[in-house]
Amino acid sequence: MNDILYDIQLKIKDKILFDYDMGNSTWFRAGGKAKGFIVINNLEDLKTIVGFADKIKYTITGVGSNLLVRDSGYEGLIIKLGKSFNKIKIKNNILSVGAGVLDFNLAKFALKNSIKDFEFFTGIPGTIGGAVTMNAGCYGAQTSDNLNRILILNSKGLIKYVYSNELNLKYRSSNIEKNSIILKADFNFEFSSQEKILLKNNYIKSKRKKTQPIKEKTSGSTFKNPKGRFAAELIEKAGCKGMKVGDASVSHMHSNFIINNGNATASDIEKLGTKVKNRVKEVHGIELEWEIKILGE
């Protein structure tokens, strides 16, 4: 594995960090090491890496706000998009957003330019690449609502547009091909008054502050809401609030959030999630589905 990473390094400008502790790049601040980790700042380098797709495993991350890397680590290269993928432009009535842009910065841009319906991004601590993949959303809005198309680099090295209706964007899921890298997302948009947008932004911010442990080491919702039910309510009614494994616990503020209280391992977090899942199945007969993406063997 390291040999291949060294081969790649010789062909690209950005630096591969070897045996990189993924706890540094995930919101959980826990987890194992990736064989390699790289922040990529140009498309050519990205294409070079993808050219090795048949020789190494790779995966792309945003800011790791929905990600847990197992303690045993990831036997491959984890790629993060750097600053050159952080541009936001308006062209021909399309809002074009680099996949590395933080959701929060897109909401700020939309506010500044009096663009409505991007307010929900205020409260999601990820990137646009992650938002499209997860079809992230909150308070009745989701990424797919205004998405027109995305530009991807697929595992064969092809760069192409894929339209929103081809992505099978459903509640917290999409059919984006494994190893495809989203480079940018184009959104349709409409204008509104800045005051209305600001009001909505502030409402979302204050609601989240009151209901979610946003300052903690967490990955947001651990499980998807089953159809017609709220995972948090099922978890609470199953008596899991405050449940612990090692230094991981179920949040007292929001039962669908797992928190690393400081020294939790990825295994503590995953074991706790599994314990909650089993308890909910026992009590309610409902099988919860992980929303958090888990990487590693």
Ligand SMILES: Cc1cc2nc3c(=O)[nH]c(=O)nc-3n(C[C@H](O)[C@H](O)[C@H](O)COP(=O)(O)OP(=O)(O)OC[C@H]3O[C@@H](n4cnc5c(N)ncnc54)[C@H](O)[C@@H]3O)c2cc1C
């Ligand atoms: C405090 C907190 C609150 C949260 N609240 C919400 C919420 O209200 N609603 C909600 O939907 N989510 C929420 N989340 C979860 C998380 O923020 C979202 O899922 C977010 O979209 C993940 O973005 P990311 O860039 O961090 O992706 P990561 O967590 O890094 O990755 C998530 C997935 O996206 C893929 N991915 C990332 N970038 C790309 C790319 N460029 N190309 C292809 N694939 C890519 C990764 O491979 C992975 O499969 C919350 C998380 C936290 C910590």
